[in-house]
Amino acid sequence: MIKKGLVFLLTVNCYLLIVVAAYAATPTPVDKIQEIRDQLITNIASRVAQLKLVEKRGIIGVVNDVTNTQISVADLQNNTRFVDVDELTKFSNPAFKGIFGISDITKDSTIGILGLYNKESRRILARFVHVVTTPFIIHGGVAAIDSESFSLSITTEEGKQMTVDIENITRTFSYTPDEGYIRSGFSKIKENYNIIVSGALDIKDESRMTATRVIFFPQIPVSPKVNSALERAHKPK
Amino acid sequence: MKTEKLILSFIATALGLLVAGIAFYLFQATKTITPTNTKTVSFATPTPTPIPSIFLTIDRPKDEEVVNSKVLVISGKTASNAVVVVITETSEDVIEPAENGDFSTTVSLTDGQNILEIISIAPNGESIRIKKTVTYSLEEF
Numbered sequence: 001m002i003k004k005g006l007v008f009l010l011t012v013n014c015y016l017l018i019v020v021a022a023y024a025a026t027p028t029p030v031d032k033i034q035e036i037r038d039q040l041i042t043n044i045a046s047r048v049a050q051l052k053l054v055e056k057r058g059i060i061g062v063v064n065d066v067t068n069t070q071i072s073v074a075d076l077q078n079n080t081r082f083v084d085v086d087e088l089t090k091f092s093n094p095a096f097k098g099i100f101g102i103s104d105i106t107k108d109s110t111i112g113i114l115g116l117y118n119k120e121s122r123r124i125l126a127r128f129v130h131v132v133t134t135p136f137i138i139h140g141g142v143a144a145i146d147s148e149s150f151s152l153s154i155t156t157e158e159g160k161q162m163t164v165d166i167e168n169i170t171r172t173f174s175y176t177p178d179e180g181y182i183r184s185g186f187s188k189i190k191e192n193y194n195i196i197v198s199g200a201l202d203i204k205d206e207s208r209m210t211a212t213r214v215i216f217f218p219q220i221p222v223s224p225k226v227n228s229a230l231e232r233a234h235k236p237k
Numbered sequence: 238m239k240t241e242k243l244i245l246s247f248i249a250t251a252l253g254l255l256v257a258g259i260a261f262y263l264f265q266a267t268k269t270i271t272p273t274n275t276k277t278v279s280f281a282t283p284t285p286t287p288i289p290s291i292f293l294t295i296d297r298p299k300d301e302e303v304v305n306s307k308v309l310v311i312s313g314k315t316a317s318n319a320v321v322v323v324i325t326e327t328s329e330d331v332i333e334p335a336e337n338g339d340f341s342t343t344v345s346l347t348d349g350q351n352i353l354e355i356i357s358i359a360p361n362g363e364s365i366r367i368k369k370t371v372t373y374s375l376e377e378f
Contacts, residue, residue, distance in 0.1 A: 056303040058372025112350035223362040
């Protein structure tokens with residue numbers, strides 16, 4: 001009798017469990033609305049993330065490698081950047097007459113890239129690629145002045161020795177707290193002056209440049225790094 | 238009979254594990270390492286990098302930013318007694334920061350990519366440089 005009762009109770013329990021589970025699984029109208037709302041939220045969030053994932057960016061870099069679909073460049077911070085190229089990418093070079101394409105881009109040339117940067121893949125899908133010329137800027141101390149050839153020898157903080165040619169096109173300025181930023185001239189430059197030079201690097205000689213702008217600071221001493229570089233350079237071997 | 242056998246085999250296994258454990262512990266505790274088998278590892282003390290007396294942070298613009306206005310505001314913070322030089326392809330500007338070190342100036346951009354070089358020079362000659370690329374473009378893509 002007890003055994004029969006137990007079997008009966010067990011059967012009833014099982015039945016109840018099935019009913020409860022089935023009831024819980026059946027979606028009510030409220031659940032359906034919730035489901036649609038959740039789906040919408042997910043879709044919107046995904047779209048927003050997708051929109052934020054890609055942004056317009058412009059970079060300048062020196063070409064390391066070129067293929068038909070990709071350009072790898074070293075950017076200003078010397079990081080390697082991968083640039084994807086497709087049929088919509090436009091190429092240009094101001095010094096090139098005629099049609100300019102990816103095949104005309106050579107290793108070591110400096111290019112400007114404008115495109116869509118993907119934050120996830122960290123790649124740029126290029127829309128515009130231009131060959132550019134960037135100014136070469138050095139900061140250091142005047143080590144020597146050659147008044148005959150109108151050139152300056154400048155030691156940079158990195159310990160590099162540069163010869164700077166001053167031409168007719170060169171604009172020279174000086175800055176002092178009293179006088180401010182004023183137009184000056186080559187004759188006012190003295191040895192050990194703190195100096196900034198902007199110009200174009202000589203293609204044949206990497207230690208020579210032509211200055212387009214010179215800014216010197218008579219009242220600011222040269223950097224201690226420049227001083228130590230000068231000492232190293234002048235030390236007898 | 239069956240239960241007895243089970244209990245006995247369990248006890249035997251437990252005893253075996255206990256004996257093996259004690260033996261391993263004793264072996265490890267009494268083990269001696271000869272000096273020839275030891276290796277001294279020394280770590281070289283890293284030379285501390287000298288902290289520069291100057292700092293420079295640029296708030297605006299962001300590096301690699303694309304803008305649709307030819308006039309660009311450059312702002313940032315540096316040492317209050319420093320001199321800030323902003324050089325672009327076509328212009329240059331020398332600024333004295335405010336007492337709290339904040340500085341701001343405007344530059345004109347050319348079409349396409351522009352390199353902005355911002356140099357802050359301390360009164361002792363130490364300097365810090367930041368290069369940023371800003372692109373002026375009205376292209377829609």
